[in-house]
Amino acid sequence: MSSSNQSVASQLRKLIEDGHYPQGERLGEEAVAEQLGISRTPVRLAFRTLEQEGLLKRAGKRGFMVREFTDADVHCAVEVRGVLEGLAARRLAEHGMSSQQREEFDFWIQKGREVLDKGHLVEEDIQRWIELNWNFHELIVCSAGSGVIADAISRNNHLPFAAAASIVIDKGKLSHEYRKLQLAQLHHELIFQSLVNGEGARVEMLMREHALIGIRYSELL
Amino acid sequence: MSSSNQSVASQLRKLIEDGHYPQGERLGEEAVAEQLGISRTPVRLAFRTLEQEGLLKRAGKRGFMVREFTDADVHCAVEVRGVLEGLAARRLAEHGMSSQQREEFDFWIQKGREVLDKGHLVEEDIQRWIELNWNFHELIVCSAGSGVIADAISRNNHLPFAAAASIVIDKGKLSHEYRKLQLAQLHHELIFQSLVNGEGARVEMLMREHALIGIRYSELL
Amino acid sequence: MSSSNQSVASQLRKLIEDGHYPQGERLGEEAVAEQLGISRTPVRLAFRTLEQEGLLKRAGKRGFMVREFTDADVHCAVEVRGVLEGLAARRLAEHGMSSQQREEFDFWIQKGREVLDKGHLVEEDIQRWIELNWNFHELIVCSAGSGVIADAISRNNHLPFAAAASIVIDKGKLSHEYRKLQLAQLHHELIFQSLVNGEGARVEMLMREHALIGIRYSELL
Amino acid sequence: MSSSNQSVASQLRKLIEDGHYPQGERLGEEAVAEQLGISRTPVRLAFRTLEQEGLLKRAGKRGFMVREFTDADVHCAVEVRGVLEGLAARRLAEHGMSSQQREEFDFWIQKGREVLDKGHLVEEDIQRWIELNWNFHELIVCSAGSGVIADAISRNNHLPFAAAASIVIDKGKLSHEYRKLQLAQLHHELIFQSLVNGEGARVEMLMREHALIGIRYSELL
Structure with a gap:
């Protein structure tokens, strides 16, 4: 069955x-x-x-x-997600958002602010973040007007660390993780800003950079 | 079995x-x-x-x-290939080619010149082009140093018109197709030029544009 | 005075x-x-x-x-023009063309076809090309909605080989030059296609690549 | 005289x-x-x-x-700087840094950390930031191997708000400005990371985004 x-x-x-x-x-x-x-x-x-x-x-x-995954594999899987989500976001910027899509983006961005506004993280925030983050990414991918990009992303998401949802938040270092999520939230807001202004080239690059948060930013935060 | x-x-x-x-x-x-x-x-x-x-x-x-495919689906499938092959080519430009890879690129570019140098196409050229074109693209994807990008491309290639190999050459209009292949050959040579010079940003964009030959250039040639 | x-x-x-x-x-x-x-x-x-x-x-x-100019200087001056014209074209794609701008682009593209449609170049075509080419580039730069980009381009244009208008057409090799102009014309048409479709990221990259025709394509044509 | x-x-x-x-x-x-x-x-x-x-x-x-400057003029002047500095940074990533250049970048990044590590800003930090920021940008532009890009940037820098050095730090809101500089510092470190790894396409986009801090980030911080 x-x-x-x-x-x-x-x-x-x-x-x-x-x-x-x-x-x-x-x-x-x-x-x-x-x-x-x-x-x-x-x-x-x-x-x-x-x-x-x-x-x-x-x-x-x-x-x-x-299957065994090298560091290069993990890195590539993240970059694959970045270029595919970047493509979806660029298409959305070029075709324009509906007012309903705009409201939905706004909703998940507000959710992110609610998590962060108190200035620190508590354990339940992890689940709240995973949910809002997943919805934000899903919204971009589903708004791009064709299932083909969504399919390519979801196939790539099976690889370890590749999915946007696979963001690892370390319960033992919540104060350190706070800054990572603050930055992820800023990325979400810049992405929304670019979408609202129809800046396709910019939003594509922001999505790519956003995908790298998990693997390239830890050493800097 | x-x-x-x-x-x-x-x-x-x-x-x-x-x-x-x-x-x-x-x-x-x-x-x-x-x-x-x-x-x-x-x-x-x-x-x-x-x-x-x-x-x-x-x-x-x-x-x-x-499954039914809309025009948007076909367009997206081609763009998905473009960004993924673009990613592979960019990585190759950034990491540098081995001299063996360089020779192989050169080999398939020479094959392309041989097809076109006589100034027109004959029917057997179609098969020769399909083979050299497939090898050229395969070389880029396999040289990028991780199977992950290759996997993502090969999964997308199952969609109709998405694969580089799915280039349609119309036997009934060989003189018209000649100009399309001339342009595809120029793209291959510019891509090789960028790889040799380590121009990652440029080669990524050339690969993306190259993917569009099948769907955006016909009206102009 | x-x-x-x-x-x-x-x-x-x-x-x-x-x-x-x-x-x-x-x-x-x-x-x-x-x-x-x-x-x-x-x-x-x-x-x-x-x-x-x-x-x-x-x-x-x-x-x-x-002032003495090295090869790197000439190359950089051309790349500077490419990124600035690319910026102008991207802005135009993002903000959309007026129907009058669209007609003007169409006009200069038709002029280009008229030069090339007879299948070869005669000496008077050189002046006709220089004029239509200058107008096409001017149209992009002036349509971008601010004199600031136009100023930056015109200051850079004083450098030798930097200006779009400085395209060198060799009277002694008109049959060879024909293919270069054919390609420049194709670039113009692809740029127009991207502008019509609001493809900002694509048109930016096409403008950059177009700027390179004078210095990177000769060895391939 | x-x-x-x-x-x-x-x-x-x-x-x-x-x-x-x-x-x-x-x-x-x-x-x-x-x-x-x-x-x-x-x-x-x-x-x-x-x-x-x-x-x-x-x-x-x-x-x-x-001369009177509209909002579009100011925006364009900043974008012009972004694409030109982006071009310089891309070239540097593609050609590779010398170990001396690498040390100099490291030096100015350390200076930035020193300003921010105490967790807040004092008035003298403004001058220290302006100096280190100017040096960081100068280093990128001067390392790109040709005076032509540097000239184009310095001509554009005469326009109000266009220069990297024109970053406005409001003495009356030092705690608010702290977050802006924290982000500018992160940009500097990501740019350095990309340069070290030869990521030309990425560093070009980071430089462009970095240029926007003064005009597009205030509403979000």
């Missing part, structure tokens, strides 16, 4: 992300089926799904292994 | 591209299995593969339909 | 461009005044004008010398 | 910037000469200098008036 297939793929994805199946590990249908307490067919289908997503690689005849 | 699964997906892709299964058509496992003279399981797997590629969409419980 | 001052500066500029006063040559007020058959005051004023334009450099107490 | 000519032009520039001669005001040689207590010839020369810089415009036969 399709929904359970999806959920097997999700379970596997989570186990890989959590390091339960570490990078480079070989996965056999039978062993995984046993661990999840299901039959082999849905596991086989899920393996194929994760192979297409780039999380598993074929190893030997029927086997798979968890 | 994996290889036959792949080949069922390929067969289906071809039948869709050729319009045998037109856009919007519903496909049933049983009917397709019968037409191809195979059992239902490989068809089911191939359906899932093509769904992930974006060529099929779920319709109803177990059914699928051939 | 102001107009004669201007004309002394023009005369000097021409004499430098023609190589009558070669790069590196020292110029004295008295000698130049004598050669032009005028008094020293207008020569002194013209020297100051050309110093600000970057054509003369101070040498010693009251003297000047013709 | 040349040096005193320069100083008359400087005096006039200052009087215009301070609003002593407001925008739109007519200036006569005689009146200005009297006010400055000098003869008319150096005033006439200074008028011509400021005309070429774009600060004065001819009005009537021998007269001049202080």
